[in-house]
Amino acid sequence: MRHPILRALLRLSRHKALLLLGGGAILLALPFVAMLGGQAWVRILDLAILYVFLALGLNIVVGFAGLLDLGYIAFYAVGAYTWALLASPHFGLHLPFWVILPIGALLACLFGVLLGAPTLRLRGDYLAIVTLGFGEIIRIFLNNLNAPVNITNGPQGITLIDPVKFGAFSFSSRTEIFGYTLVGPQKYYFLLLALCVLVVGINYRLQHSRIGRAWQAIREDEIAAKAVGIDTRNMKLLAFAMGASFGGIAGGIYAAMQGFVSPESFSLIESIMVLAMVVLGGMGHIPGVILGAVLLAVLPEALRFAVLPVQQALFGKVLVDPESLRMLIFGLALVLVMRFRPQGLWPSPERKRELLAGQEGRT
Amino acid sequence: MSEVLLEAREVSKRFGGVKALTGVSLTIRRGEIYGLIGPNGAGKTTFFNCLTGLYVPDGGGFVFDGQPLQADAPQKAAVRGIARTFQNIRLFPEMTALENVMVGRHVRTCAGVLGAMLRTRATQLEEARIRRRAEELLYYVGIADRAGDLARNLSYGDQRRLEIARALATEPRLLCLDEPAAGMNGAETEALKGLIDGIRQDGITVLLIEHDMKLVMGLCDRLAVLDYGQKICEDVPAVVQKDKRVIEAYLGEVPEDA
Amino acid sequence: MDTLLQQLINGIVQGSIYALVALGYTMVYGIMGLINFAHGEVVMIGAMVAISALGALMALGLPMGLAAPLALAAAMLVCMGLGAGLERIAYRPLRNAPRLTPLITAIGMSIILQNLAMMIWSRNYLTFPSLIEKVSFEVAGAHFSNVQALIVVLAGLSMAGLLLLVYRTRLGMAMRATSQNLAVARLMGVDVDRVIAAAFIIGSAMGALAGFMVGAYYEIAHYQMGFMLGLKAFTAAVLGGIGNLAGAMLGGLLLGIIEALGAGYIGDLTGGFLGSHYQDIFAFVVLIGVLMFRPSGLLGEKTGERA
Structure with missing residues (x-):
């Protein structure tokens, strides 16, 4: 396993290898630095990485295949509720994670296929509205499926959800390692980081594969893609189902990490938030999407800490609460980026791609 | 293996009240370059779109390589071995x-x-x-x-x-080119002619829609002429050039000494 | 069968409101192919402005008979300005951008408007003052009020007005021409910018009227009320055939009736498993169904794929 990774590292230029090692070191040190400010900061880091994971899942749908999905959070909800129902006192079930996560991913995938199969031949903006409607349907069901048979426990949500556990090693409790006490959120950080590295790898490999090329072809000219024999409907469905599965996995981890789920965590605005991460960062460009996710996940927290004191100092009272300010800035950012930088903050550097292909293509 | 690669049987297509194709039948033999010509609006591109599954014909159908062509989706045509280019180039620009x-x-x-x-x-x-x-x-x-x-x-x-x-x-057995020489200058057209001829040498049958009569007459083994959605003539270039109905359809556009 | 008639009446009232909002979506979509996602927020702001105006006018001691029309006029004016502003600032610069760009902009505008409204009018439910003495009638066991009757009549009148405008005036002709082919209409000397702005302004005015009606009908308003209403109205527009004015009206009425009947009977249909709080899912089920089986809607023309 180490061999190919080492080889890949050696193939990189010195500059890039340094960047990679430095970045890795910072990522590994981050939870310990954040801990100095308290567990809350580590939790913010955890959520940020979870958003990166989600955004990369949606990137497959929106960025690669060019399908606008406004109900992505519904798949996240499916994953979260799957975990919540199969590993909590609600039904008295406590299945292990390696059973629940695949079930959650499969269920989300199934929902994705069921929704996608009839709608993916539609024009893009119709698909957007249908997915939005689907997201709302899921939320309405989560809210109301507590009577006559109590399945989801309605708006109160489900509590006391099991954490991720490898045998006796639970991610929610403290562990002593080398004399340092690791708290739960720190352990989740490393779990999420590992998952994220995995999903970045998958994204990257998909993009540069036969499948990824077919997606890009569909995005750029659907009729031409059909003419060269690409089954556009199946390819779109594939992207949709893959995105949904990643959403399902992210949802499961979220439920385990928080120990609590309720329908209000899965509102439309969350879908739009994840979409915005993809779009603002740079659709289809993996580093851009990561940047977008980190920015939009961390910035609001920073705002929360900054807005109140600043307003107190300036006006002597709080005029605008941080939550609505955050949403305002968020809406404004969407509008401004679409107007002035529609390719996103960090779009894919196509020139470089051109050069690369050029070198290898010369005969 | 029969020598016929593609047979179109009574293909018809209507758009509202407009009859774009009326009962067009033709046969393309293996290894030939087959031209499809006709004045603007004669139905050439419509025929292409029916053949490659972009349109579903209202009547008739195609037999490709001895098997009926399920021409209801473009990707199926490509799988069977029919590839095409577009009149208004459709590449993946990025x-x-x-x-x-x-x-x-x-x-x-x-x-x-x-x-x-x-x-x-x-x-x-x-x-x-x-x-x-x-x-x-x-x-x-x-x-x-x-x-x-x-x-x-x-x-x-x-x-x-x-x-x-x-x-x-896509490894086609039939390559359909929709006005490949449109907008090209003389030298480019000449090079294109060499290319198409080479493709045929490699064993791929070519169906060519083209307005450049010099190219068509010099390259094609046989041609069909469409006018108002109907086939008015199908033969070798020398015969087609002399056909009265063809000359009428073009109102003398066909150069006499081509 | 008295509930059937009752549900029909409720459905028609709700449906005429959907129809009014759906017209706003359909006009903009017909002319420039854009789903103006923020239209629902325009409706909400219409209701909010009406409440503020009513409060102010009544504080001045104006009688309701005078205050209500004035408040409606104020709401319409504000919304017309808002619609024109949206078009000018957010959408016009993106007219040649890829399809999804303006859609995302529209989502952004929707969020901005909602939060601005929350800052101005608070996050509480606001009471809409009752405008007229409510009188209830009974026909064959079903009840309807004068408010309901007024809503249907007003909606019908304004839709008739819109049809007159579109089919009998020069502006209407320009609008129809632009919706057929924007580029050609421009070549023929139609001021396309003006036509698009007009579509936004007229749609917003009708949206304001709808917001006013929703407020008067339910006697309540909230900064989030526009979202679901907008989504349903969009569904209505798709149901009737988006881009088609008569389709939007038909779709609105149908959706209202489907919802009312659905909510009334879903309990019986599912043996009590699903109750009337599932009312909101009908719109989406209808939407998905229409798009699956008849994407061009009931009155829309079938459009083929172009090579």
């Missing part, structure tokens, strides 16, 4: 020339999601083969030096060539 041709290999390759994620040995080998074949095809159509350029940055003539390379990448 992909490089090389990637455009690599997409053309899609239908003849099989790596799936799992293979791509795990990057298995088989996937890597296939990917290398795709790349090599795409490079060969770019060289074949004469734009190997533009492999790394984005398709939208290529010159008009090179875009036409790239579209042919992409179509060839």
